[in-house]
Amino acid sequence: MNILHGFGGQLLLGALATLQLAAAALVLGTLLGAAVCSLQLSGHRVLRAAGDGYAAVVRGIPDLLIVFAVFFGGSLTLAALTGRYVEIDTFFAGVAALALSFGAYAAEIARGALLSVPKTQREAARTLGLSRAQALWTVVLPQAARFALAPFGNQSIVLLKQTSIVSIVGCDELMRKAAEASGATREPFTMYLAAACIYLALTGFATLCLEWAERRAARPLAA
Numbered sequence: 631m632n633i634l635h636g637f638g639g640q641l642l643l644g645a646l647a648t649l650q651l652a653a654a655a656l657v658l659g660t661l662l663g664a665a666v667c668s669l670q671l672s673g674h675r676v677l678r679a680a681g682d683g684y685a686a687v688v689r690g691i692p693d694l695l696i697v698f699a700v701f702f703g704g705s706l707t708l709a710a711l712t713g714r715y716v717e718i719d720t721f722f723a724g725v726a727a728l729a730l731s732f733g734a735y736a737a738e739i740a741r742g743a744l745l746s747v748p749k750t751q752r753e754a755a756r757t758l759g760l761s762r763a764q765a766l767w768t769v770v771l772p773q774a775a776r777f778a779l780a781p782f783g784n785q786s787i788v789l790l791k792q793t794s795i796v797s798i799v800g801c802d803e804l805m806r807k808a809a810e811a812s813g814a815t816r817e818p819f820t821m822y823l824a825a826a827c828i829y830l831a832l833t834g835f836a837t838l839c840l841e842w843a844e845r846r847a848a849r850p851l852a853a
Contacts, residue, residue, distance in 0.1 A: 633820060637811035641821075644807030645828050651721065651793045651803055655728035656786055662729060663736025670741050681737065688734035694795050697727040701799045724796030724803070728789060735785050743778035744770065776847050783840035787833050794829075804828060 634641070669681030688696070701723040708716040747770050755765035797806035808825035812818040 634811070634824060635815045635817075637807075637815065637821065638824075640807045640811060641804065641824055641828060644802060644804035645832065647721070647801070647803040648790070648793045649832070651724050651728065651796060651801070652790045654725045655732055655789060655793075658725065658729035659732030659789070660736055662733030663740055666733060666737035667740040667744070670737060671744065685734045685737050688731060689738075693727070693731050693792055694798065696731055697724065697795055697799060700727040700730070720796070720799050720801040723799060724793070724801045728792060728796070731792070732785065732789050736782065739778050739781045739785065740774070743774040746777045747773045779844055779847055780840075783843065787836050787840070790833060790836060791829060
């Protein structure tokens with residue numbers, strides 16, 4: 631007896647969409663976080679204020695409201711520009727909203743990691759004749775990457791689970807597929823339990839990858 635009543639394939643398609651959402655948001659959010667971090671560490675007061683303000687505002691707003699702001703606010707903006715109502719693609723809105731949220735946390739992780747590298751490392755690099763850019767890329771960033779790996783990986787796993795909130799605007803990811811299957815079969819517990827198992831498998835695999843990466847990063851220190 632098929633306990634999923636033929637909706638197993640739909641749930642797998644939803645899982646694929648979830649992975650696509652998370653991957654796209656991870657890439658865009660990481661780039662955004664790097665840009666915001668550079669503002670936060672800038673020598674200009676206005677740029678630092680802009681970076682700190684963005685991180686504080688986004689981290690202080692629930693992710694669901696960010697999804698609504700991007701989806702509905704984007705439609706209103708396009709309507710004002712084009713003179714007619716334009717509905718934002720739900721996948722694009724989800725990626726943009728998740729990237730905005732992830733970027734704020736990524737910026738704080740990067741800032742903390744860079745500040746964790748002792749200043750003496752930079753001074754030693756300059757003493758050896760390295761330029762500021764060379765010192766950054768060959769001395770500071772490799773050390774900061776080890777500090778950032780664990781929190782960045784954990785936040786990436788959180789991002790994978792946060793994709794579920796995009797279902798509220800109609801994006802066909804895993805949670806949306808589970809809701810549709812629940813309504814069609816009138817068995818919400820079964821369908822949402824199946825979705826929970828898929829999320830658990832995805833996050834479990836991501837956790838194993840993170841642990842492997844941490845062991846790899848720790849090898850030079852153990853040598």
